[in-house]
Amino acid sequence: MPKKLEKFLKLINHLLKGHKKFLSCPWLEHGIIFDHAKHIRVCCEQSHEGKGRYILDSSFNGLWIDIDKIISEKNKQKNQVRQGVIPSCCQGCLFLKEDYWDNENYFDNILLTHWSNCNTRCIYCPAIRDNNLSDENHYNIIPILSQLFDKHLISKNARFSIAGGESTIYPEFDKLLYFLVESGISNININSSGIKYCDSIAELISKNLAEIVISLDCSSAFIYKSIKGTDTFDVVVNNIKRYIQAQQINENRVIVKFIILKGINDGIKDILEWFVFCKDLGVKKFAVDVDIAWYNEMKNDVPDYVKDMLVFIYKVCKLNSVHLDFYDRADMIFKNFKK
Ligand code: SF4
Numbered sequence: 405m406p407k408k409l410e411k412f413l414k415l416i417n418h419l420l421k422g423h424k425k426f427l428s429c430p431w432l433e434h435g436i437i438f439d440h441a442k443h444i445r446v447c448c449e450q451s452h453e454g455k456g457r458y459i460l461d462s463s464f465n466g467l468w469i470d471i472d473k474i475i476s477e478k479n480k481q482k483n484q485v486r487q488g489v490i491p492s493c494c495q496g497c498l499f500l501k502e503d504y505w506d507n508e509n510y511f512d513n514i515l516l517t518h519w520s521n522c523n524t525r526c527i528y529c530p531a532i533r534d535n536n537l538s539d540e541n542h543y544n545i546i547p548i549l550s551q552l553f554d555k556h557l558i559s560k561n562a563r564f565s566i567a568g569g570e571s572t573i574y575p576e577f578d579k580l581l582y583f584l585v586e587s588g589i590s591n592i593n594i595n596s597s598g599i600k601y602c603d604s605i606a607e608l609i610s611k612n613l614a615e616i617v618i619s620l621d622c623s624s625a626f627i628y629k630s631i632k633g634t635d636t637f638d639v640v641v642n643n644i645k646r647y648i649q650a651q652q653i654n655e656n657r658v659i660v661k662f663i664i665l666k667g668i669n670d671g672i673k674d675i676l677e678w679f680v681f682c683k684d685l686g687v688k689k690f691a692v693d694v695d696i697a698w699y700n701e702m703k704n705d706v707p708d709y710v711k712d713m714l715v716f717i718y719k720v721c722k723l724n725s726v727h728l729d730f731y732d733r734a735d736m737i738f739k740n741f742k743k
């Protein structure tokens with residue numbers, strides 16, 4: 405169904421049910437995160453004043469989930485919001501917006517980040533910097549998700565994001581992808597270093613059931629190594645090309661990202677060279693973010709040259725008619741100064 409029609413029908417449905425508009429966010433309403441260290445959270449947003457990442461369950465054993473406890477914890481938060489009280493962890497978050505929100509219990513935004521091992525060592529990676537993370541805490545997520553599917557708690561339109569550490573080296577990775585597809589999910593977002601090529605990803609891209617996001621961050625093997633700590637620039641570039649070739653229905657299923665890092669790739673020349681390089685590879689969808697640690701240092705006084713970089717790449721993508729998403733920190737900077 406076309407998106408506009410779907411939105412219109414949703415609106416009619418809300419009006420018929422007498423719903424009112426109020427401030428909330430998609431994660432607060434229908435989100436869930438299976439995080440490292442067996443924490444179940446509402447969201448992973450953390451760059452705003454309230455610091456987000458509300459924990460729904462911290463005693464989860466990795467085998468079975470107490471769904472009633474999770475839902476009741478979530479409803480506590482939702483009820484606060486319905487009474488006009490924004491939870492302290494959400495204060496200042498840009499995800500909050502006035503909208504019609506329904507009153508049903510289901511999940512349609514699911515982030516799997518229950519793994520900390522990776523095949524590279526990005527200097528901006530919070531997981532790599534956290535000594536408390538250990539893959540001994542890893543668990544097979546499929547039985548837990550089965551529990552949620554069996555109870556009809558996952559919407560057929562749900563978006564599953566698979567991230568952190570490196571998704572493609574989860575022991576259950578391929579099985580997980582096929583399990584999701586067999587369960588009727590057609591919106592799977594895979595975040596990967598791009599070092600390991602997976603036929604399963606290419607297959608789902610070709611069927612328009614999944615997208616992959618790879619953060620290249622530069623256009624040269626030398627800078628790549630200084631950011632990632634591995635000599636795998638050519639491998640990743642080659643894998644990006646292979647995934648692009650798999651796009652048969654939708655040419656926006658391979659997304660290449662650029663994370664702006666202080667003193668490493670924070671010039672207009674850097675981002676332009678990255679754009680031209682990726683465009684020559686055939687990339688049609690781009691994403692930009694800012695290093696989380698640097699953002700936290702400068703968020704109250706973002707240097708003009710960072711804003712200029714964002715405006716520049718926004719215009720370049722527009723001129724070239726390609727899609728650009730600003731992710732978390734870049735989005736906050738861009739929206740704030742656009743105000
Ligand atoms: S912190 Fe932001 S994203 Fe997370 S639940 Fe609150 S409003 Fe939503």
Ligand code: SF4
Pocket residue numbers: 522523524525526528529530531532568569570596597
């Ligand atoms: S690819 Fe992702 S998980 Fe791996 S080190 Fe880089 S940021 Fe961390």
